[in-house]
Amino acid sequence: MKLTSDWLQNPDTIAVMKALQAKNNQVFFVGGCVRNGLLGVSTADIDISTDARPEQIIALAKIAGLKFIPTGIDHGTVTVVVNSNSFEVTCFRKDIETDGRHAVVAFADDIYDDAKRRDFTMNAIYALADGTIVDPLNGLIDLKKRHVRFIENATNRITEDYLRILRFFRFTAQYGDPALGIDADGLAACAAGVDGISLLPKERIGNEMRKILGSKNPSLVLAAMDISGILAKVLTGASAKYMAILVHLEQADQINWLTRLVVLGGSNQTAALRLTNAEARELRHTLKAIELGYKPTAIAFEFGKNIAISTSLALAALTETKPPINLEAQITQGTSAIFPITAKDLGGLHGKQLGETLKKLQKLWVASDFTLKKQDLL
Numbered sequence: 001m002k003l004t005s006d007w008l009q010n011p012d013t014i015a016v017m018k019a020l021q022a023k024n025n026q027v028f029f030v031g032g033c034v035r036n037g038l039l040g041v042s043t044a045d046i047d048i049s050t051d052a053r054p055e056q057i058i059a060l061a062k063i064a065g066l067k068f069i070p071t072g073i074d075h076g077t078v079t080v081v082v083n084s085n086s087f088e089v090t091c092f093r094k095d096i097e098t099d100g101r102h103a104v105v106a107f108a109d110d111i112y113d114d115a116k117r118r119d120f121t122m123n124a125i126y127a128l129a130d131g132t133i134v135d136p137l138n139g140l141i142d143l144k145k146r147h148v149r150f151i152e153n154a155t156n157r158i159t160e161d162y163l164r165i166l167r168f169f170r171f172t173a174q175y176g177d178p179a180l181g182i183d184a185d186g187l188a189a190c191a192a193g194v195d196g197i198s199l200l201p202k203e204r205i206g207n208e209m210r211k212i213l214g215s216k217n218p219s220l221v222l223a224a225m226d227i228s229g230i231l232a233k234v235l236t237g238a239s240a241k242y243m244a245i246l247v248h249l250e251q252a253d254q255i256n257w258l259t260r261l262v263v264l265g266g267s268n269q270t271a272a273l274r275l276t277n278a279e280a281r282e283l284r285h286t287l288k289a290i291e292l293g294y295k296p297t298a299i300a301f302e303f304g305k306n307i308a309i310s311t312s313l314a315l316a317a318l319t320e321t322k323p324p325i326n327l328e329a330q331i332t333q334g335t336s337a338i339f340p341i342t343a344k345d346l347g348g349l350h351g352k353q354l355g356e357t358l359k360k361l362q363k364l365w366v367a368s369d370f371t372l373k374k375q376d377l378l
Contacts, residue, residue: 003029003131003368004035007046012082012213016048017129019064019080020089025052026111028126028134035122038133038143039175048089049126051109054078076107093117095115095160117158117245119164121149146177154189162196165207166234169225173215182224191228198233205234206273213257213264219244222264223347235266237274259310262286263317286310296327298366300334308334340374341367 005328007013020027027050036043052060054070057078061068067081092114093105108114111134115124121139128134148171150157150164158164168186173346176182197205200320212218222240225231246263258279261269270280289299291312300308308331316323324330341361349357361377 001133003034003037003127003133004303005033005043005131007033007037007043007109008129008131012022012085013046013087015130016066016080016087016089017066019060019066019367020048020052020057022060022063023052024093025050025056025060027052028111028128029214030114030126031118031123034125034127034133034176035143038125038129038140046085046087048087049111051070051092051111052150053107054092055111057091073107091115101269102331105287116151117160118151119161119167121151122147122171122175124151145180146175147180148172148176148186149183150186150189154186155192158189158196158337162173162193163200163204165190165193165197165210166205166212169230170208170212170215171230173212173218173221175220178217182221185226187224187228190230194228194230194233197230202272206275209234209273210257211275213260214255216255218260219247231264235264235269238264238266240264242317242320245320246313249313249316249323254309254313256306256310258282258286259314262290262310280331282307282310286314290315294366295369296324296330297334297337300331301337301366301370305331305335315337333370337370345374345378 017027029046030049031047033043033046050057054073054076057080058070058204059069061078061080069079069081071077071079071088072090076093078089080087080089092108092111094108094113095117096106105117111126115126115136118124120142121137122143123139124137125139125143126136133140137151148168150168168183168190172182197321212221219240222231222243225234226238229241243260243261244262250259261273261283269275269283269351275283280286285303285307289303289307294302294311296308296312299311303311309327312323314326315321339362341358343354343358346354346357365372365377
């Protein structure tokens with residue numbers, strides 16, 4: 001079996017593989033690029049695995065005149081850059097010691113050792129430069145079934161790195177077949193290892209939750225996380241109860257992981273998931289709009305189109321109703337509305353008094369669905 005992805009024929013890809021094979025080293029594509037290529041899904045990153053040691057990788061890149069960056073050289077990783085494309089090249093490794101967060105690794109000579117240290121069988125499929133598949137752990141069988149399964153013993157894989165609990169649910173949401181459900185052994189091992197999540201940095205937890213919530217339909221995995229106690233470990237007080245309703249209501253262009261986070265609920269979301277300032281602001285505005293009970297027109301005027309859509313969908317899901325039929329029209333009305341009063345119209349007022357009066361008049365105008373005119377407000 002062979003990969004036929006376009007990136008295989010990219011001259012930059014060919015140049016890297018040719019450089020790394022110059023001394024007859026074993027060189028393979030591995031991980032997401034192979035998995036996604038076989039599924040016919042686009043891939044952002046191309047990872048390469050080889051029996052060459054880091055210093056050999058650098059030497060081979062130099063000989064070929066390629067730029068290199070010793071990204072994680074102590075762990076066997078060198079980034080090779082060709083034009084604008086980056087390739088992460090890592091030598092075969094095996095785990096010597098793990099603590100649930102980090103691993104002490106040793107370089108290896110055997111692709112089998114390298115494959116065994118990975119998380120899921122579908123991520124341990126390799127490909128040669130010409131696309132020929134090399135499958136040391138029979139991951140292709142699981143990939144064809146879209147069965148997300150840990151390599152060998154699920155508990156062992158999880159205790160090596162507790163982030164694999166969240167990755168298990170994320171990969172199931174992204175690549176799993178809903179008809180298969182969730183791998184039972186994997187789910188049981190994740191539930192048993194739930195306390196290990198507290199060892200993880202919030203940034204890593206937040207990154208995985210963004211991807212889970214941003215997947216096409218995370219309802220199944222979030223329900224499983226909820227029932228197993230994993231969701232509560234990530235976000236105290238969160239519930240997956242209304243997620244399936246929200247997913248049902250969303251249009252394809254309305255999927256927003258922060259809207260789903262609003263519906264998921266939970267306390268202290270910004271800190272628990274290490275949201276960026278922009279994400280925290282969007283979340284705060286959405287929650288405020290829900291609390292104030294504004295109509296979509298008013299929300300669109302004050303916060304913009306995206307917040308209006310998020311608020312309308314979240315409210316509909318949480319109240320088990322439907323968004324307004326004319327939602328788009330209301331949002332357009334709100335975003336195009338222009339408040340008819342300016343500071344010049346209140347010439348006798350200044351400073352704090354001016355600001356408070358403008359705010360009061362704008363509130364009256366918004367409450368009228370923008371029907372009040374200047375003469376009505378003055």
